[in-house]
Amino acid sequence: MLLVCSLWINHLDHPIVKPSYPSPEPSPGISACHREAQELLAIADTLTVVNTKLAASLATWREAMMTVLHESQESLSTERTLEGLALELRHRWIELAQSVVNRDLKSPPDDYLPLLPISGGAYYIYERVKGAVPLEQRLNTGAPAAGDWQSSHVLFTNGMAAIAAVLTCLRQWREKLLPEAGRAHRLDACIGYFESFKLLRLMNSTELPCTNYRDSEEVLALLASGATDMLFLELIAYDWVQSVIDPAKILAALESRPSDRPWVLVVDSTLLGAAFDMMALLAAMGDRSPVMAVEVRSGLKLDQVGLEFANVGLVKVFGCTHADSEQSTIASEFVQALASARKVLGTGLSIQQSAVLDAPWVFHPQLTAAHTQRIFDHNRRLARAMSGIPGMFAQVHHPALGEQSQLAWAESPIVVMTFHPGEDTEENHKLLLAVIAHEVRQRGLVFHRGCSFGFRHHRCEIVVPESGYIHQGGGPRGFLKVAMGVREGPSLEGVIQLLQALAQFADFDALRTAYPDLSSKRALAALPDLQSLRTTR
Numbered sequence: 001m002l003l004v005c006s007l008w009i010n011h012l013d014h015p016i017v018k019p020s021y022p023s024p025e026p027s028p029g030i031s032a033c034h035r036e037a038q039e040l041l042a043i044a045d046t047l048t049v050v051n052t053k054l055a056a057s058l059a060t061w062r063e064a065m066m067t068v069l070h071e072s073q074e075s076l077s078t079e080r081t082l083e084g085l086a087l088e089l090r091h092r093w094i095e096l097a098q099s100v101v102n103r104d105l106k107s108p109p110d111d112y113l114p115l116l117p118i119s120g121g122a123y124y125i126y127e128r129v130k131g132a133v134p135l136e137q138r139l140n141t142g143a144p145a146a147g148d149w150q151s152s153h154v155l156f157t158n159g160m161a162a163i164a165a166v167l168t169c170l171r172q173w174r175e176k177l178l179p180e181a182g183r184a185h186r187l188d189a190c191i192g193y194f195e196s197f198k199l200l201r202l203m204n205s206t207e208l209p210c211t212n213y214r215d216s217e218e219v220l221a222l223l224a225s226g227a228t229d230m231l232f233l234e235l236i237a238y239d240w241v242q243s244v245i246d247p248a249k250i251l252a253a254l255e256s257r258p259s260d261r262p263w264v265l266v267v268d269s270t271l272l273g274a275a276f277d278m279m280a281l282l283a284a285m286g287d288r289s290p291v292m293a294v295e296v297r298s299g300l301k302l303d304q305v306g307l308e309f310a311n312v313g314l315v316k317v318f319g320c321t322h323a324d325s326e327q328s329t330i331a332s333e334f335v336q337a338l339a340s341a342r343k344v345l346g347t348g349l350s351i352q353q354s355a356v357l358d359a360p361w362v363f364h365p366q367l368t369a370a371h372t373q374r375i376f377d378h379n380r381r382l383a384r385a386m387s388g389i390p391g392m393f394a395q396v397h398h399p400a401l402g403e404q405s406q407l408a409w410a411e412s413p414i415v416v417m418t419f420h421p422g423e424d425t426e427e428n429h430k431l432l433l434a435v436i437a438h439e440v441r442q443r444g445l446v447f448h449r450g451c452s453f454g455f456r457h458h459r460c461e462i463v464v465p466e467s468g469y470i471h472q473g474g475g476p477r478g479f480l481k482v483a484m485g486v487r488e489g490p491s492l493e494g495v496i497q498l499l500q501a502l503a504q505f506a507d508f509d510a511l512r513t514a515y516p517d518l519s520s521k522r523a524l525a526a527l528p529d530l531q532s533l534r535t536t537r
Contacts, residue, residue, distance in 0.1 A: 159298030162313030192239025
């Protein structure tokens with residue numbers, strides 16, 4: 001039976017609901033810089049365990065890191081050194097990994113076996129049809145069956161390729177997944193990421209109409225009525241408001257849904273990474289659960305210890321083992337269909353990607369969990385620090401500030417700040433970024449201008465969406481997006497203090513008055529300067 005929503009949502013021991021807790025405090029007895037040095041050494045040590053020869057090539061890097069650990073103080077200068085050494089670790093591993101495979105042809109001869117740096121043999125006829133067996137096996141080993149559900153992974157060249165393959169196979173498999181619908185099937189979505197929305201429109205067809213709704217209430221009403229056959233959700237919407245979908249409302253919709261209407265669930269968990277627990281959500285649905293569930297996300301952001309080694313898209317397919325014999329095999333057959341589509345569409349991992357992703361720290365359960373949690377902690381802390389400051393920003397958006405903050409998935413690796421309608425102009429956007437660049441340079445912070453999230457360092461950008469976000473009086477809306485990284489210490493404190501100080505300006509005129517001689521063009525050129533952070537090879 002479906003769990004009772006009111007009891008379920010208030011049960012704090014349930015994995016979808018989290019207890020309230022204070023912002024994390026620095027661990028006593030060790031500085032943040034020294035702790036990061038230890039973490040980077042621990043990341044490198046995972047290579048020593050599996051391949052001592054490759055690990056030996058990091059000897060000079062390790063010596064530099066040991067110098068930081070034993071001689072450096074807690075300072076912004078030490079943070080800049082750590083940033084450079086982290087990037088150097090990334091560079092050296094990519095160079096090492098690709099040196100193993102760069103001699104391999106895209107169509108190797110039959111008597112030649114290509115080798116990956118760690119996993120060994122990687123036989124393929126030609127690269128486009130090459131699978132990703134070692135990495136998929138690593139992920140499957142870390143995701144054992146739970147209750148009546150088991151899961152399998154399929155990897156793609158990037159997150160968008162993964163979503164495209166899922167939508168393509170759902171359209172092809174609609175009759176097998178959901179037989180005897182009595183009408184045309186339909187896929188309804190509530191997603192905010194602009195490229196996913198564009199892809200949905202591209203995939204829309206008479207065979208499988210695909211419609212996106214910005215209001216989760218509207219799409220859940222369609223689920224409840226039985227009109228929706230396939231539901232595609234971002235549980236934390238990448239919509240600049242970071243809307244949170246309430247699981248109690250999903251369960252209520254399923255309670256009302258006709259019992260003879262099977263359905264399929266797809267969740268994009270890119271903003272949550274491996275922290276999202278699909279099994280808990282499926283268990284809560286009881287006998288109203290979908291015939292198959294699919295989780296899809298980019299594996300670049302939160303699964304690679306903040307260093308973006310290589311693009312990868314992850315699809316995780318969930319099948320119910322207690323169902324009738326035909327339904328119990330549908331998930332495994334869908335996995336095979338995805339792998340086949342990957343070959344035809346040419347969206348598998350290249351041999352270079354496979355080599356780089358063969359690193360033992362990629363998708364490492366403990367390293368990934370610790371990295372993701374700290375990212376969430378730091379962004380939650382920034383959101384709470386910025387919330388309620390009257391002045392330049394109209395509103396601060398983060399799941400921790402909303403009505404669903406008690407949910408385990410009410411986390412985000414970004415914080416979004418909106419501008420007052422009369423001040424949301426390109427000129428003011430440039431001014432704000434110039435002031436940030438100026439202050440970053442003056443204060444010596446490790447804080448970069450750039451997109452995306454999940455890094456070791458902190459970064460920001462101003463985003464003006466192409467469509468869908470318009471002020472009432474006309475004109476596009478802009479947003480300041482800040483992505484706090486995993487790094488603790490002086491820059492974490494400094495970035496929060498800087499943004500709090502900027503938020504307290506009454507308006508952009510006051511900001512302009514405070515920085516009368518600031519040249520936007522000159523100031524912006526200084527943010528970031530990653531080249532100066534790289535260590536000399």
